Amino acid sequence: MAFIPHTADDIDRMLERIGAQSIDDLFDEIPAALRAGALKLPPAMGEMELGRLLTERAQGDGRPVNFIGAGAYEHHIPAPVWAITTRGEFYSAYTPYQAEASQGTLQLIYEYQSMMCALTGMEVSNASLYDGASALAEACLMAVRANRGSNSRRILLPRSLNPTYRQVAHAIAGNQGLVFESVDFDRAAGRTALQALLPYSGQDVTALVIQQPNFFGCLEEVDELTDWAHQNKILVIAVVNPISLAVLKAPGQWGARTEAGHGADIVCGEGQPLGVPLASGGPYFGFMTTRMQYVRQMPGRIVGRTVDTEGRPGFSLTLQAREQHIRRSKATSNICTNQGLLVTAATIYMSLLGAAGLQRVAAASLQRTADLVARLSAVAGVKAAFTAARFHEAVLLLDRPVPPVLNALAQRGILGGLDLTDRYPELGHALLVCATETKLDVDIDSYAAALADVMQVARAAA
Amino acid sequence: MTELQAREPLIFELGKPGRQAVTQFPPHAPGTAEIPAHLRRAVPPALPEVSELQAVRHFTRLSQMNFSIDTHFYPLGSCTMKYNPKACNSFAMLPEFLALHPLGPEPQGFMACMYELQEMLQEITGMQGVSLTPMAGAQGEFAGVAMIRAYHQARNDMGRTEIIVPQAAHGTNPATAAMCGCSVKEIPCDANGDVDIAALRAAVGPATAGIMLTNPSTLGVFEHKIAEVARIVHEAGGLLYYDGANLNAILGKVRPGDMGFDVIHMNLHKTFSTPHGGGGPGSGAVGVGARLLPYLPIPIVGRDGARYRWLTERDLPQSIGRLSGFMGNAGVNLRAYIYMRLLGREGMVRVAEFAALNANYLMKRLQAAGFEAAYPKRRASHEFIVTLKSENRLYGVTAMDVAKRLLDYGFHAPTTYFPLLVPECLLIEPTETEAKEDLDRFCEAMIAIRREMQHEPEKLAAAPHTMPVRRLNDVRAAKQLDLAWKPAA
Amino acid sequence: MSDIPNDLRYTKSHEWVRKVHGEAPDGAVEIGISQHAQSALGDLVFVEVPEAGRTLSAGEASAVVESVKAASDVYSPVSGKVIAANGELAARPELVNQDPYGAGWLFRVQTNGPFDEATLMSPVAYAQYLADEAK
Structure with missing residues (x-):
């Protein structure tokens, strides 16, 4: 029995001490009319087979390169x-x-x-x-x-x-x-x-x-x-x-x-x-x-x-x-x-990083996003939305609807950012992107190349 | 008897200026010239400056100053401190699960788990719909009462703003009602620990929004007259809220939906064995009957054919809304899902059975040893109350003294002074995962403590004797507030 | 037995009321909590008193007394305007424990019209009330 240590002998001796005939007697204060029937649940699984199921499900979701922030940020975790x-x-x-x-x-x-x-x-x-x-x-x-x-x-x-x-x-x-x-x-x-x-x-x-x-x-x-x-x-x-x-x-x-x-x-x-x-x-x-x-x-x-x-x-x-x-x-x-x-x-994280480490993480994230914005806004049909100084996120404006672009990027293993169209319709085709210290030059390069390609294909199709 | 780490300096006292765990730093060290000077930080924050080993050793040693389920029997009433299976944590921390951004494309594998969890919780509670977003029991309560309010308001029944709670209720119940803008009416319990029916009849009326109940109650007994309670409240136009704090006691035996409840929150960190983590995270999934379905908090996992998708305000325009930035404590929900699959239908029923067996056995043994059960004529549910009223009178010892002395014997203390109705009480919940030998050892300790009460009560008054600290000066803590370390000026 | 001074009036929620003579016009009263109340709460760690100028109705929660294990509202037994509050208590909440009827007073209220003592319990009635509560 999963996680229940009682042997048959334990159960007998415990019931005897309680003065009950069976475990079910312990529930005799619940009105009979209310008692539940058999639960419709799946049968028990062992750790091995369940591990296999979960691994399959987890791997099925893949591991794309992520450029979404919007309140949840990917940083290195020591x-x-x-x-x-x-x-x-x-x-x-x-x-x-x-x-x-x-x-x-x-x-x-x-x-x-x-x-x-x-x-x-x-x-x-x-x-x-x-x-x-x-x-x-x-x-x-x-x-x-x-x-x-x-x-x-x-x-x-x-x-x-x-x-x-x-x-x-x-x-x-x-x-x-x-x-x-x-x-x-x-x-x-x-x-x-x-x-x-x-x-x-x-x-x-x-x-x-x-x-x-x-x-x-x-x-x-x-x-x-x-x-x-x-x-x-x-x-x-x-x-x-x-x-x-x-x-x-x-x-x-x-x-x-x-x-x-x-x-x-x-x-x-x-x-x-x-x-x-x-x-x-x-x-x-x-x-x-x-x-x-x-x-x-x-x-x-x-x-x-x-x-x-x-x-x-x-x-x-x-x-x-x-x-x-x-x-x-x-x-x-x-x-x-x-x-x-x-x-x-x-x-533990703050202790390991200290002020110096946190400062490096922040500065590197700021730098990576600046790099990303520079690269992406060089793509035809893409520009930065705002002039204010930034930390590690930025809004880009596209010359065409965002969802198809994001879908095309996702097929190339890139989560290209968050579509802001529903949240801020007045901005037009707006995309929120984020790059933290976890993004390397190669990641930014491949995003920029993929975006240029996707935008060009879209333009050609239009 | 218990070997806890004795003392550990503050991490701030361990470091030295200039010491760094550089392996953890990003390789580049760019400047921050892009930040306008007036928005830039002038002085770095006073954080520790330690090596990686110093940090590892410090926090490992701190961990060794704790009691935990993994190291000690932890019969803390109303908290359900059962074994947290290691597999739940290992599988929930598969790297692909951890890498999922909450705003990314809908992850079908993860969402399949959440969908099945919703279905299983619905079945176990006898409800019509489940939302997993509330992040703890108290937020589940909030969602429940907010749904009750939304239901009455949608019917234009605006005067229903009173929530009835029994006096024995957990403090979160009245606090939640207040957070939802409701007033609270407390009603007494009778001598058997049941709701006082006459008082309930007198309390309900056109202002009644609903009643919040725990069953089994916080007194550790099953509410006999639940069907009558449900009838009275429903006839008065109110709804019934089930506080799932004690769901462990009835899993598979009786379902809140069948008892007449309209809404329930579950503490997945109790009943479904996700860890308590030294104070959280929890997860407070809510289940509802048909009447409250439109008001469930979002998002919820829905299914279109073979595809899972998030149901949002578009699908549930009458929803009470969002209670978290994303979808609640997803990783906790995943651990609960794994636990439920490990137990399956056969294991789920045994939870309540063996929780009840352990509690009733322990109660009988302690009674035989001379301790007084608060409700001796009742079955224990998954927990029971011992009152030390007589011992207090005879020997001058308090429930607190016994609780602290138990620490010396290597047992975490039961819950003390809750429920408030029972004087000098210990609320004891052994859970189903403890072996008979451990229950017996606990009894032996209680018997030994009983002997000490009679012969050396001063030993109890000064307990604990073997912990890293003795009893702490709480008055000083509250009057001379020292809430943060500060660097020497 | 609790200390219940003869010259005060009491409430069921354990506040006391004293007529202030001399310095204020008719109807000015001083309010605090009883010996019994402070003893039931234990060592106070914090006391919050109302700001001068605030208007109170009888029965309104007007101050808070807090110990480690409990926090309790103090209800104004009278309606009127707060004319003074005991500022000492911010730094020394223990005054309420040490001298509940003196240095541990909480606030003073200028009542609307002359204050009618008959609306509150006499010392004898309060003593009886405490005795009944203890049963």
Whole structure:
């Protein structure tokens, strides 16, 4: 019996101790009318035959060369990351509620929180949320609690924000009466224009979301946007790519130094680039950092360093009175299980790379994308869409519909990017591409050659 | 008795300026001149500077400061800490699976697994449709309550904003109701641990959106009157939500759909043995009856002939929407799929059978040793509650003391102080994967601790004695917040 | 037995109310939590008091007291406007544990019109209420 260690003799002796005739007797409190019949499930498989089935299915999906980013990024993952993360002592442990028997997990989370604070330039970090999109939803709800001067529950979302993040924020936070309003971007530059915010000056707005780099890969003018928000008593929620923070100004430094402090008020984002494989979109992890003054409004678990009864340093979950198991309907969020194992991977990743390594990864990704854009926009019928400075993604405009081009590239083993036609019809035939440090010259060469070929064939056919 | 790593410095204290694990760096080191100066980072982040071996050793040693299922019996009630088969992880981490970009062409092999998982979960729960996107139990709950709200709103029944929960409910239930913009009405349980029917009748009405129930309840007993509960709530116009926290107890024995539930979330990280990972990731798949089908969160895997495809807002325009950036915790779902295929139909029924056998056996043995079961007249489900009310009165020991002392004996503590209704309680869930010898060893430890209560209660009060740290000062942790290491100024 | 000063009035949710004499006009009251409440919560680690100027209705959640294991709302027993809050508690929440009726006061409210003590429990009634609750 799969994973059940009982021998026939065990069962007899246990039933005898219980005073039951059969195992079925143990279910005699379930009304007979409700009892289930035989389940229509496939029969059990051994590990060997199941392994064969899964290998076939996995290999059937192939391994194309990937130039899609759009919120999930392919980076090199050092071998130690998952070798250690999947150690049973991390993999099969529970949430560290019994602190004395969970110091490993607790210390690791404390180290993680320290690294995220360093990266984002903020004072406190939680122990993770589910993913980047849901972290933004939580950040919007948190902003409503934190911005005591605002009663409007109005959140400004730039259209240059990842459109899925907008959908998720709406699905999760919309039930609590949050109102999301769109802020347009500058069509030439590809970033949010201060001009678009001015109509909101002096109005009651709870928070402004700024994604850096934005969904198009363009860099927002974070300083002037942050200053405008703070002048209007609006909190700033930064959505950032953690890898980019090795080279981009930390959100904690955005804008001018003011009385209220400096920089963004809440920082969140998708942690996947830090050592987590693409894996069909999950599990990833969301991160969130903030200023100390808002720590009690933050959702999710937090680890603190303290001492034990003998004065030795140790770690435990703290500020739990914010959380659902104590505060119930008044908790900051219903989140309970988070993405602990992914935080383990990210912490090991950041330790191995360090500031110097992360900086190299970021700079190399930026360079590779610049190379890619230069090569692809040299192809007839292809040009770069925006003028703003970029990180590691870019929007290209084609002179013909994108889907057939992507299909033709896919047949050559290349995932050529994300079609933006549905998301941004006003851009025309727009394609979002990404190249990280994992792309070599040969990959970029073959993409450029394939695209030139595909475009030419399409033009000839038209 | 247990050999845990004693102490490990912070990784920040291990490094030295200039030390690098260069093998992991990309070969080129281009500049960042393209970034305008005012958007560039001026000071590098204070991250560790360690060698690869230092990092490997540090995190390995940290792992050795943990209890885990792989190393210890972990009878943590309501958490279902059963063996996480290694094959589930190995196969889910096949390189082709890991390389799939979520926005790439629809991967037929992977989607076949997800489609079959949806079908199997539907069959096991007796529901009409399943969505795998919620990323944890609490998000599954959120999806469930949001669907209930959407259902009432679509019928123009706008006044239904109250969610009823029993007092014994897990804290996520009321927190979820609040997140969905609903108010919460708590109703009591009777002396047998069942929902108080009179209180339920009094609570329902035109404002009732639904009720959230766990069955077996958090008190470790099967809700006898579930059919009556369902009738009362449905007649009042509300819907029934099944919190799948305790699904392990009834797999293949009774299906939530047959009990009258309209919507259910499952904790794949409990019932279907995906790892808990030191706090996640989980996966909180939801199943619904016919009435809620149009509202399922997207995306879902659909099938057109032989081809699998993602069902999106185009297919389900009334969906409550997207809860994650892509399709939820795909890799966790894959592990659950592998687990279910390894067990198959014959193994699935045995889960509940042996979980119940282990729980009832352990309860009887502990009762024989003098411990008081909170509901002695009831069968244990897959878990049961021991109350140390008398021991607290007689010897001054608390449930916390016993929990901490168990660590010294090499057992992870059961859940303590939950449910809140039972004083000084231990909620014990052995799961089906533990052998009789291990249950017996646990009993021996409890018997030894009982002896200590009588003769050296101070030993319990000061426990644990063999862990890397003694009990921690939680008050100090909360008052003098130290939440991040900072480099010396 | 819990310490229940004679000159205060009490609520079922364990707040106390004291008339403020002299410095404020009629109807100004001081509000805190009882000895019983602080003892049930244990060591407080955080206290949140309402901002001066905020308008409160009787029964409204107005302050939060938080220990390691619990967080509890403090409901204003009266309607009116907050005229002062105990700023000391931000740095020293333990004052509520040490001196719940004195230095651990939470906030002061200017009630709408003169304050009617009869709407709240007398010390004797509160003592009886605690005794009943303990049964």
